[in-house]
Amino acid sequence: MRHIEKVEPEGTLTVLPKTNVRPLMNKRYTHLTQEERYQIWSEKKAGVSNEIIAQDLRRDLSTVKRELARNTGARGYRPKQAHNFAQERHQQKPKATKMVAELKDKITDRLSKQWSPEQIQGRLKRDNQPSVCPSTIYQFIREDKAGGGCLYQHLRHKKYKQRTRKPDARGQIRNRVSIDDRPGIVDQKYV
Numbered sequence: 001m002r003h004i005e006k007v008e009p010e011g012t013l014t015v016l017p018k019t020n021v022r023p024l025m026n027k028r029y030t031h032l033t034q035e036e037r038y039q040i041w042s043e044k045k046a047g048v049s050n051e052i053i054a055q056d057l058r059r060d061l062s063t064v065k066r067e068l069a070r071n072t073g074a075r076g077y078r079p080k081q082a083h084n085f086a087q088e089r090h091q092q093k094p095k096a097t098k099m100v101a102e103l104k105d106k107i108t109d110r111l112s113k114q115w116s117p118e119q120i121q122g123r124l125k126r127d128n129q130p131s132v133c134p135s136t137i138y139q140f141i142r143e144d145k146a147g148g149g150c151l152y153q154h155l156r157h158k159k160y161k162q163r164t165r166k167p168d169a170r171g172q173i174r175n176r177v178s179i180d181d182r183p184g185i186v187d188q189k190y191v
Contacts, residue, residue: 031086032059032067037079040067044077099140103130107137111154117141 032040036057043053050068054061071082099107106129110120117137124131144151 031090032063034079034083037067037082040064041077041079044068099132099136100130103132104140107140108151111141111151114154114156116156 036059039057040053043056048056050064051061054064057064067082068077071077071085103124106124107120110123111117115123117134120137121131121134141151141155
């Protein structure tokens with residue numbers, strides 16, 4: 001029986017008893033938690049092999065290797081940064097579309113006839129057919145473009161790039177003095 005320190009995100013250490021019996025791996029894949037990433041970091045720092053780390057986490061060996069390969073940089077494996085990167089990757093992955101194949105075919109057909117997504121949505125709604133909002137159609141076009149498709153070429157113009165907005169400077173008095181900082185004699189003034 002060996003003991004490995006488990007590092008919690010807050011920085012506290014917990015000693016966990018470990019056995020030499022290989023545990024069963026998870027039947028269903030789940031993402032690594034921040035606590036598991038800290039445990040990987042702790043055990044790698046202690047010189048434990050990837051195989052043992054995988055057993056301790058009850059994860060597949062490839063999961064541990066992939067985690068270390070993705071998130072080990074010049075300064076080594078950093079669990080907090082690795083967790084943040086994983087969350088960013090999760091947010092950037094394409095979301096499942098709400099469209100069935102029949103609806104995709106109708107949209108593709110009308111886009112090839114130079115219809116705008118707003119026109120397509122309006123016609124589908126008018127004909128009492130299943131409809132999606134124009135932004136979903138634009139998302140479908142972006143996913144098609146990312147997959148090597150050419151639907152974006154049927155749009156009438158490129159996507160409008162939003163400019164960063166500057167704070168409104170109108171109506172701002174320069175060098176103004178707060179009403180709380182005015183002299184006391186002003187309070188005695190009659191209006």
